[in-house]
Amino acid sequence: MDFTPTDDRRMLADTLNRFLTDRYDHDTRMKIAGSEIGWSAELWAEMAELGLIGALFAEDEGGFGGHGFDIALIFEGLGRALVVEPFHGALAARALPADQREEVIAGALIPAFAHSEPGTSFAQDRLRTTVTDGKLSGTKVAVAQAEAAHIFIVSAQDSDGPALFMVNAEHANLTAYPLFDGGRGADVTFDDAPATRLSAPLDTVLNRALLALSAEALGIMERCKDTTVDYLKTRRQFGIPLSKFQALQHRAVDMVTEIEQTRSAVINAAHHLGGPGASKYAAAAKYTAAATGRMISEEAIQLHGGIAMTWEYDLAHAAKRLTMTAQIMGDEDVHLRRFPAL
Amino acid sequence: MDFTPTDDRRMLADTLNRFLTDRYDHDTRMKIAGSEIGWSAELWAEMAELGLIGALFAEDEGGFGGHGFDIALIFEGLGRALVVEPFHGALAARALPADQREEVIAGALIPAFAHSEPGTSFAQDRLRTTVTDGKLSGTKVAVAQAEAAHIFIVSAQDSDGPALFMVNAEHANLTAYPLFDGGRGADVTFDDAPATRLSAPLDTVLNRALLALSAEALGIMERCKDTTVDYLKTRRQFGIPLSKFQALQHRAVDMVTEIEQTRSAVINAAHHLGGPGASKYAAAAKYTAAATGRMISEEAIQLHGGIAMTWEYDLAHAAKRLTMTAQIMGDEDVHLRRFPAL
Amino acid sequence: MNLNFTPEQEAFRAEVQEWLADNLSARLADKVRTSKHLTKQDMEEWHAKLNAKGWLANHWPVEHGGPGWDPVQRFIFEHECALAHAPRVVPFGVNMLGPVLLKYGTDEQKAHYLPRILDGTDWWCQGYSEPGAGSDLASLKTAAVREGDHYVVNGQKTWTTLGQHADWIFCLVRTSKEGKPQEGISFLLIDMNTAGIEVRPIYLLDGDHEVNEVWFTDVKVPAENLVGTENMGWTIAKYLLTYERTGIAGVGFSTAALAELKRVVAQTEKADDPLFAARVAKVDIALENMKTTNLRVLAAAAGGGAPGAESSILKVKGTEIRQEINALFLRAMGPQAQPFISEALEDGFNGPETGPDGAAYAAKDYFNNRKLSIFGGSNEIQKNIVSKAMLGM
């Protein structure tokens, strides 16, 4: 049992945090997230250069990390900075053939992960996208940074059951739009698109995605909590700082407590990733992150009051992103119902 | 729309409250509830004499009340005083033939209502007690004041579906015991017991029982809340009354808010009793009372601290009774699941 | 004890429903139902309809243009309007300044301002909150200094809803620093076209422009624009805060929103989820209970009882219910809550549909309605009030 990060991970964390502090401050983020294309190709290249994509992959996959704890570390940092670049698509590149994966790690090839379908959120057994004779047809919704993608990694059913497929962007029809929490996405329709079946099992990629989203949510929660506690200490009412009101103190403590529990859930999921407990602890982490995320964003806004609802105040954007991490890939109820059987 | 009680009900409430204050104080209640027989035949006779049973029945049933608001009024009062006498059995006597019902109203005949079965709580479609050729067989659990009963009103399935049956006490085999919250009960086994099918539909009697339990819970909640608020004002910590700690203030307000909502739920159930919305609003009331009851008993104990866990402190007994009203006839989840289809 | 409305009340309800069917355009109702942005013209159109019928200022006495309704009638009216997806009446003139002038205004003020509120000549906004004075209103700093026959106002107001449309603002201003903070506050009417006033938009987290900052720099206000006497502003503000609020629980809006939720959920996988069904059932039951809680408070008020701290309970629980319905709506959208096409909230949008009905505004409504537990006295302030007034704690 050891909770101290390895030297490698400490260095990775330093690199990540220094980059995000120096190059991805809130104003920059807001400019990127609200821009026409909704991401920064320049910063993406820099992040690839720094190894932030490579850290998501094991050495035999062409990277230099790839453990659950690497993924958690990266996405917690990305979450805290509300990064909108296509990391979730990159993470799914584990499913790709080696050549393409290496291009992804280099930042040259951008994949998008297309899983959610209209009216559904997570369930693998409900996939309506199908593959027949190597042609994929169906609609995927809210695919993050789909316009930026060169290829799509798509979940679909073929005669052998649910699996992952690779489709070139030229065969995808996009209805693109801005996302509520920044950046852009698209509904993507495939109509007899030529598709390559990938060997990576769907659930291993889904478990990675659940871990990443949970870790991302954790980073945002920490940011929301810190902002809120700072605000309570500064803002005065009836002549004393808000932080001296016991009812608010206890609610802040409840926030901290649940965030600590979420951190443990992320650690559990990271530890078990790739092992027999992977699905169980990934579901537990997503459940915990989604339930806690809703609580944190609501409490952070309420404890602030009106200012937290304004565009100018950065907490608002953190709360939006945090809430959306719960909407994606199954909310708390979805994973709570999965859990007992895992 | 009118929320003022009628003159008749105001008089009934006065009679009830005066009697309970004068003759059913907490010490008396504790003596009765812990006695060998677990109830008081003497007080039962007095309560019958005062019309507290008759108020549960309409004029054409031999009583002088019988409206949902009469039932709610009586049981709220009984709840507040933690009365253990067999009122729930008496309430079910609506199903009995006129002769027996009149004897019940006079206090001479005591029925017990036997519905719950081992491992179940409420569902009518799961009844395992059956009637064939007028003979009833099956086991009912935790039947309140079964030892006192002259007859049993029993839910069971016959070839026409679920219904109510009357069985004489001589055909019932009792395993009797004290109840956790005072008074006595029994597991009751019937083995080819001669049974008379009653004409009252099972669900009308169940809805009355749900209303009564919800109103009883409401009365206990009010008592718990009053005791807690009084205690917070009296007890000092760190030099000031507990009632001045904002975290505790807000929790007390949450208690009041949910109790007000429970009162509304009871009013709704009372209003709709006997009408097309009876089952819907009875389920809503029982859900609300059970969920709120759990919250109130836990918060009342927590806000008191250790003293509320002692036999000597009357809140402890109120909390036990309140908790048990949620265990009986279906807890909050049971009725929440029923609600959408009603 | 009887929950049924009287035959007279039911007849009144039918009259309201019939009038709404005839007078609320499908265009407006549809915009409200689908949370589209209402323009100033939309709101003026609706006010004019109500005013023509004599139902706009339904709290006002008959002699000033009110319909003479009792609290139950007002409740029924507001409830039916919500169910029909009528636009909300912009409250600042009709429901806030109106009652203040009726109680504290001079005959001249009443004669001048009240008709202009009714006919829409003046659009009013509210100048209460300041950057340092939200829930703690008494600490406000915007100063009005008497100089001859006018006041000179300096300071800043914030959270001024729809101030961008306003002709006039009613303000709480500090006219004295003596005594307790509450004692030096006055209630002043200010023409928004006066030199020295600047309105700056505050954009909300969804990009909407709904609230504003209003800055005052040496703004000259005629002394006759004072309501009541100098330094009695706190009394007036408290009167407004405890002024009967039949609709504070928002049960009409919640009822309409819950019906829409149930309709839309059928288009999503949540239709098969017992946990989601339980969430809907919970809020459904809470709303059924709240309807009766609301009527009980209303009946007490109609019977002459003062609805004091009880309306704080309505506010807290009522807003929790509305927010929970918004949250369930958002949940039901799953990932399809993410697309945010702001043009889709304007008239005549012909772009692509993304997601089930309601996906276009689920996230926006969820976040926008977080305000319900913050403004009008935050829910924490309401709990302080209940604790003190009802429990004596």
Added chain:
Amino acid sequence: MNLNFTPEQEAFRAEVQEWLADNLSARLADKVRTSKHLTKQDMEEWHAKLNAKGWLANHWPVEHGGPGWDPVQRFIFEHECALAHAPRVVPFGVNMLGPVLLKYGTDEQKAHYLPRILDGTDWWCQGYSEPGAGSDLASLKTAAVREGDHYVVNGQKTWTTLGQHADWIFCLVRTSKEGKPQEGISFLLIDMNTAGIEVRPIYLLDGDHEVNEVWFTDVKVPAENLVGTENMGWTIAKYLLTYERTGIAGVGFSTAALAELKRVVAQTEKADDPLFAARVAKVDIALENMKTTNLRVLAAAAGGGAPGAESSILKVKGTEIRQEINALFLRAMGPQAQPFISEALEDGFNGPETGPDGAAYAAKDYFNNRKLSIFGGSNEIQKNIVSKAMLGM
């Protein structure tokens, strides 16, 4: 970062498991699992077994009879004991007075008392709380007045757990009224057989006799029974309160209880209820999270970090989890939680079974464990601590 225990730690776990299998009688384990009343003899039997193995005082240094374990070993040991349904070690002598004497006692005190704790000669109880001083311990009033070579003690202690069995009590007493309330408190060891001491039972809401009042009337206590110096009692009390509490989250007990819950639920209709399944899954996940939260705090402590306010978080969340498991157990019983046959909780009961496994004690355990969030510093006090120490609020 690695959640796995080391091979050495796993070997240690196996050793503990094996020892428990050989030494914990089925009779005792079954009594614990089914929440039966443990007699004084039951507890003494278990202490003697542990002491014979050298595992009783597992926090103590080796030279005084401790096994030389690190915090992780202690955690593993306590966890395995809980899973095996071993009786809890009565903490007052071994876990509370022991560490105090080791740090503040004289050599004579250590030499005299420590061996008697180990071999069970002295049964200790704790005299901290008073009727007017629970969470606000510093306001205690029980007075000790120095008269020559002894103190004269007058006052009352309460909530004295298992005081009815005790030979000795360690007390916080007031020796001075000067300065802050904390500054006049001393730590005194008192023989329960001294004249003037009266123990009165407090019956809990299930009728159990677990706690007591202890009354002192002119009780003479030799001055050498003072621990540390006069008026340093608060320092000692704080030392104990912040003393490393590896087991404060009770994850072992919760894990055992959750397994029992899952087993028993299958006998009830709750087995088919998706809402109940969700409740169980929620607490299951919370417990999985808490296990890691607990290990993280433990690792920080083992690494030299002081587990301060973090242990308050463990206490709050850990007790919430245990209480929720009790609540679910109660729910699963439905109406069959009502029968309460107190004899069924004693050895050798042959009466009728009523209800599924666990029906006999579901209500009792649920109510009894409400104490978890009250004693040892109520959860409200813990939140005050976290707010101040971790958040600087």
